[in-house]
Amino acid sequence: MKLTLNHVQEDILTEKMLLTINELRALKKFSFKFLVVKVNGVLVLRDQYDTVTVKEGDFVEIIHLISGG
Amino acid sequence: MQFQEIQQILSKRVVGIAGCGGLGSNAAVALARVGIGKLILADFDTVELSNLNRQYFFIDQIGAPKVTALQTTIAKISPATAVDAHIMKLDPETIVALYRSCDVLIEAFDKAEMKEMIIETALLRLPGLPLISGVGMAGWGRNDRIRVEQTGKLFIIGDGISEADEEHPPLAPRVGVVSNMMANVALDILLGSEKE
Numbered sequence: 001m002k003l004t005l006n007h008v009q010e011d012i013l014t015e016k017m018l019l020t021i022n023e024l025r026a027l028k029k030f031s032f033k034f035l036v037v038k039v040n041g042v043l044v045l046r047d048q049y050d051t052v053t054v055k056e057g058d059f060v061e062i063i064h065l066i067s068g069g
Numbered sequence: 070m071q072f073q074e075i076q077q078i079l080s081k082r083v084v085g086i087a088g089c090g091g092l093g094s095n096a097a098v099a100l101a102r103v104g105i106g107k108l109i110l111a112d113f114d115t116v117e118l119s120n121l122n123r124q125y126f127f128i129d130q131i132g133a134p135k136v137t138a139l140q141t142t143i144a145k146i147s148p149a150t151a152v153d154a155h156i157m158k159l160d161p162e163t164i165v166a167l168y169r170s171c172d173v174l175i176e177a178f179d180k181a182e183m184k185e186m187i188i189e190t191a192l193l194r195l196p197g198l199p200l201i202s203g204v205g206m207a208g209w210g211r212n213d214r215i216r217v218e219q220t221g222k223l224f225i226i227g228d229g230i231s232e233a234d235e236e237h238p239p240l241a242p243r244v245g246v247v248s249n250m251m252a253n254v255a256l257d258i259l260l261g262s263e264k265e
Contacts, residue, residue: 034181036188038220043192046185061220065188068207068233069092069179069244 093177
């Protein structure tokens, strides 16, 4: 599945046509706990990570939030 | 633009700062120095000795609420800057109530879960409000890793990877770089020079 992830073109190795946010996180081994996720510019909330899906051509941003300030 | 003209524009602008630790206190002072009209500060904490390695406080302010200490300091730098100081722990409701009328909001929390909370709240409930967030500034050095990332009206500043912990404390130079970059992006927005 070809998509733009964090402004980089990526080809995600999967047989599926749709991936949930959590499936994409697992495939990319993104382990940070706190995130801001946007798909095609639309915010995806934490309780939607198992239901909202991405597909070929989507523009996906997964921003990791870490402590310190 | 001459400084007088810059000051004239900024004197009519309001910036919200959520959290007045390393990022918030330094960004607040930078914005006060250039003559921002009003700052809305919120933080529940008091000044401790361990804060002085990076936060804009003084020895004689230890024990004072951070927002009132900062209000006193700003009055000595820029008496024309109005400061609304709120001693409180912010949640989605109070974030919307306090910051809905701001021109720019600066997220300056310490904990990642609070950063997530305020970004979600702002994007969902204050969609027109530019939000500047600091992510990744622990340790020292690596100036070249610190950058600004923009998505819509959200600006994220930091290196994105240096998490603060016991072995990687946040320190004045790097926290100062990120907090001043946050204030600098705020100026870009307020003076109308930011890229959409």
